[in-house]
Amino acid sequence: MTTQTKPLSRPIRVLVAKPGLDGHDRGAKVVAAALRDAGMEVIYTGLHQTPEMIATAAIQEDVDVVGLSILSGAHMTLFPRVRKLLDDAGRQDILVTGGGIIPAEDAEALRGQGIGKLFGPGTPLAELIDYINQWAAEHLDQ
Amino acid sequence: MTPGNGKPATIPPASTAELEALRREVAAWRAAYGKLPLREGNFTSISGRTVEPVYSPVDLVDTLGGTELPGNFPFTRGVHPTMYRGKLWTMRQFAGFGTAHDTNARYKFLLERGQTGLSVAFDFPTLMGYDSDHPRSEGEVGKCGVAISSLADMETLFDGIPLDQVSTSMTINGPAAMLWCFYIAAAEKQGVDVRQLQGTVQNDMLKEYQAQHAWIYPVEDALKIIVDMFEWGSTHTPKWNTISISGYHIREAGATATQELAFTLANGFSYVEHGMARGLPVDSFAPRLSFFWDVHNDFFEEIAKMRAARRIWARRLKEKYGATDERSWKMRFHCQTAGVSLTAQQPMNNVVRVAYQALAAVLGGTQSLHTNALDETLALPTEESVRVALRTQQILAYETGVPNVADPLGGSWYVEALTDTMEREAEGLFAEIDAHGGVVAAIEKGWFQRQIAASAARFQDEMDSGTRPVVGVNAFVEEEPDRPLEILKIGEEADRTQRERLGRLRNERNQAAVDRSLDELGRAGREGRNVIPAMLDCARSYCTLYEIRYALEKVYGAYREPVFF
Numbered sequence: 121m122t123t124q125t126k127p128l129s130r131p132i133r134v135l136v137a138k139p140g141l142d143g144h145d146r147g148a149k150v151v152a153a154a155l156r157d158a159g160m161e162v163i164y165t166g167l168h169q170t171p172e173m174i175a176t177a178a179i180q181e182d183v184d185v186v187g188l189s190i191l192s193g194a195h196m197t198l199f200p201r202v203r204k205l206l207d208d209a210g211r212q213d214i215l216v217t218g219g220g221i222i223p224a225e226d227a228e229a230l231r232g233q234g235i236g237k238l239f240g241p242g243t244p245l246a247e248l249i250d251y252i253n254q255w256a257a258e259h260l261d262q
Numbered sequence: 263m264t265p266g267n268g269k270p271a272t273i274p275p276a277s278t279a280e281l282e283a284l285r286r287e288v289a290a291w292r293a294a295y296g297k298l299p300l301r302e303g304n305f306t307s308i309s310g311r312t313v314e315p316v317y318s319p320v321d322l323v324d325t326l327g328g329t330e331l332p333g334n335f336p337f338t339r340g341v342h343p344t345m346y347r348g349k350l351w352t353m354r355q356f357a358g359f360g361t362a363h364d365t366n367a368r369y370k371f372l373l374e375r376g377q378t379g380l381s382v383a384f385d386f387p388t389l390m391g392y393d394s395d396h397p398r399s400e401g402e403v404g405k406c407g408v409a410i411s412s413l414a415d416m417e418t419l420f421d422g423i424p425l426d427q428v429s430t431s432m433t434i435n436g437p438a439a440m441l442w443c444f445y446i447a448a449a450e451k452q453g454v455d456v457r458q459l460q461g462t463v464q465n466d467m468l469k470e471y472q473a474q475h476a477w478i479y480p481v482e483d484a485l486k487i488i489v490d491m492f493e494w495g496s497t498h499t500p501k502w503n504t505i506s507i508s509g510y511h512i513r514e515a516g517a518t519a520t521q522e523l524a525f526t527l528a529n530g531f532s533y534v535e536h537g538m539a540r541g542l543p544v545d546s547f548a549p550r551l552s553f554f555w556d557v558h559n560d561f562f563e564e565i566a567k568m569r570a571a572r573r574i575w576a577r578r579l580k581e582k583y584g585a586t587d588e589r590s591w592k593m594r595f596h597c598q599t600a601g602v603s604l605t606a607q608q609p610m611n612n613v614v615r616v617a618y619q620a621l622a623a624v625l626g627g628t629q630s631l632h633t634n635a636l637d638e639t640l641a642l643p644t645e646e647s648v649r650v651a652l653r654t655q656q657i658l659a660y661e662t663g664v665p666n667v668a669d670p671l672g673g674s675w676y677v678e679a680l681t682d683t684m685e686r687e688a689e690g691l692f693a694e695i696d697a698h699g700g701v702v703a704a705i706e707k708g709w710f711q712r713q714i715a716a717s718a719a720r721f722q723d724e725m726d727s728g729t730r731p732v733v734g735v736n737a738f739v740e741e742e743p744d745r746p747l748e749i750l751k752i753g754e755e756a757d758r759t760q761r762e763r764l765g766r767l768r769n770e771r772n773q774a775a776v777d778r779s780l781d782e783l784g785r786a787g788r789e790g791r792n793v794i795p796a797m798l799d800c801a802r803s804y805c806t807l808y809e810i811r812y813a814l815e816k817v818y819g820a821y822r823e824p825v826f827f
Contacts, residue, residue, distance in 0.1 A: 141399075166825035167475050192402055194386075197400060197401025198401060240639075242732070244726050245722065245726055
C-alpha cells in the first residue's frame with residue numbers, strides 16, 4: 121500500500137462486473153482473482169449484465185467498489201449508466217472504476233462524469249490494487 | 263512413404279551404433295554446456311514449456327523426423343503438394359463497423375488494394391442475436407463490428423460485390439445459422455447460384471462456451487443446429503465451410519499453445535461424433551470442416567502447433583472415424599495474428615510483432631491469414647493501419663521468397679521434435695477430457711474455463727514479476743508517454759440509422775409472411791426437424807435476427823453460464 125493512513129478494519133468489498141454483450145472475461149477474471157488475493161472480498165457477476173442488474177447487485181451486496189470491464193466500445197454508455205443508477209439509489213459513496221479498451225480521451229471524459237480511474241491493457245495488477253486501497257483509505261470509515 | 267498408415271516405409275535408419283555414438287556425443291556436449299555461463303533470461307516458451315538449448319537427431323529417433331512430404335498423409339508438412347506455389351494463402355482482413363453501408367465501403371477499399379477474400383466482423387448485438395433496436399443493444403450498435411439485423415442489411419453489406427466471385431468468412435456463432443441464411447438469401451437476390459457460394463461461417467459453439475461467450479441456446483440444442491447446417495450445407499452449398507473450429511478465442515482467453523491445440527481438436531472430434539450420431543456419413547460433411555488458429559509470439563511453438571494439428575486430425579479422421587475421402591483427412595485452416603500479444607504502449611512495435619507472427623503462420627502452412635493492425639489494442643483499425651497490416655502480408659508473399667518452398671522448416675530437429683512433443687501433449691489432454699466425460703460434460707462443469715483462466719493468471723504473474731519480458735510494457739519502457747495515434751471513432755449514428763431502417767422494414771414487409779415463416783420455424787424446432795429450410799424462409803421474408811432467435815428460444819430455452827473466477 122502506498123497510503124500512509126491506517127488500513128481498513130474490514131476487507132474492502134468489490135463487485136467485478138461485465139456489462140453489456142461483450143464476452144471477453146479474461147481481464148475481469150484475472151482482476152477478480154488478484155483483488156481477492158490482495159485481501160478484498162470480491163463478487164463476480166458473470167457475463168452479459170445490464171446496468172440495472174449490476175447496480176442492484178452492488179446495492180444488495182453492499183459493496184464499496186464496482187469494477188466494470190468493457191472491451192466492446194460501449195463504455196461511454198455503460199459507465200455513466202451504472203453511475204447514475206447508483207446515484208439515483210443514493211449510493212454516491214460507491215466507487216465506479218474499471219478497465220478495458222478505452223481511449224485516453226474517453227477515460228478523461230468519463231472521469232468528468234464521476235467515474236474513477238480506468239485501466240488499460242498492460243497495467244500491472246499492483247497498480248489497480250494500490251488505487252483501490254488508496255481510495256478506500258481516503259473515503260471509507262476506518 | 264507408405265500411403266495409409268503414416269509410418270515411413272523407408273526412413274534411412276541410423277544404425278544403433280551410430281545413434282549410440284551420437285547420444286554419447288550429445289551427453290558430453292550437454293555436460294560441457296552445463297558449465298558455461300548463460301545470460302540472465304527466460305528460456306521457456308510463452309506457454310511455459312521448457313526448451314532445450316539445442317536439438318539433434320537423438321531427439322527424433324522414435325519419430326518420422328521430417329521424412330513426410332507435403333500433400334501426403336498425414337499432412338504434417340501441408341495439405342497440398344504445391345503449397346504456396348500452387349496458390350498463395352488468402353489475405354483475408356477481418357473488418358466491420360457501423361452500418362452495412364459503412365462496412366461495404368471498407369470492403370471495396372480492401373478489395374481494390376489486393377485483398378482476396380472478405381471477412382465479416384459483426385457488432386455485439388448481432389453476435390448475440392439481438393436486433394439493433396433491441397433494448398440490450400443500446401450503446402453497442404456498430405461499435406465492434408457491423409450491425410446486421412435482417413436480410414436487408416446483408417443486401418447492403420454486399421452491394422456491388424458479386425457473391426459468386428468472392429469468398430466470405432463470417433465470424434458468427436450463436437446466431438450463425440441465421441446470418442448464414444441472410445447471406446444465402448442475399449445471394450439469391452443477386453441472382454447467384456447458391457451452389458457456387460464460397461466461404462465460412464465460424465459456427466463453433468463449443469469454444470463459445472469455453473472461451474468467447476457469445477451463446478444463445480443450451481449446449482446440446484446449439485450442437486443440433488450445427489449438425490442441421492452440416493446436413494443441409496452438404497447438399498445445397500457444397501463449397502461452403504459450415505464451421506471453422508477455432509482455437510483463436512481459446513488462446514486469446516489465456517490458454518497455452520498446447521491447450522489451444524488440444525481443446526480445439528477435441529471440439530472438432532466432438533462435431534464429427536455429433537454429425538455421425540445423426541447418421542451422416544463422415545465423408546459427407548468432414549471435408550467442409552475448417553479450422554482457425556491463433557498465431558502468438560513464440561515462433562517455433564506456433565509452427566509446431568499447426569504441423570501437429572494437421573497430423574493428429576488426419577490420423578483420427580482416418581483411423582478412428584473411418585473417413586476414406588482424402589479431403590476429410592486434410593485440415594485446412596485460417597490464422598489470425600494474436601490480438602492479445604499487441605501492446606497499447608509503443609504501439610508502432612506491434613507492426614513488428616505482427617510481421618513475425620505472419621511469418622510463423624505461413625511457415626505453419628496456413629490457407630488464409632488476417633494480420634492485425636497496430637492500433638487494435640486501442641480501437642477498431644483505421645484505413646491506414648489496416649493498409650500496413652495487409653502490406654505486411656504482401657511483403658511476405660512477394661518479397662521474402664518464403665512461399666517458394668513447402669514447409670521449409672520440415673526436418674529441423676527442433677521443429678520436428680516440438681511437433682512430436684505437442685502431439686503427445688495433446689493426446690494427454692484428450693485423455694483428460696475423456697476422463698471428465700467428454701467435451702460437453704467438461705464445459706458444463708467449467709473444467710475448460712478453469713484451465714484457461716489458470717493459464718491466463720500464470721501469464722499475468724510472469725508479466726507482473728518481469729520474468730516474461732514484454733517490450734514497452736515491463737521492459738524497455740519509455741518515460742515519455744506515446745504520441746497519441748489517430749484512432750477510428752464510432753459514434754452513435756449507426757444506432758440511429760439502424761433504428762430508422764428497422765422501423766421502415768417492419769412497416770414495409772409482408773407481416774403475414776413473417777408470422778407464417780416464424781411459426782413454421784418454431785414447429786420445425788419442436789418437431790426436431792432440420793431447421794435450416796424454415797430459417798431460410800424466415801430470412802427471405804425479412805424476419806429480423808431477434809425474431810428468428812426468439813422463435814427458437816421458445817423451443818430450446820437459453821444457456822446459463824457457470825459463474826466463477
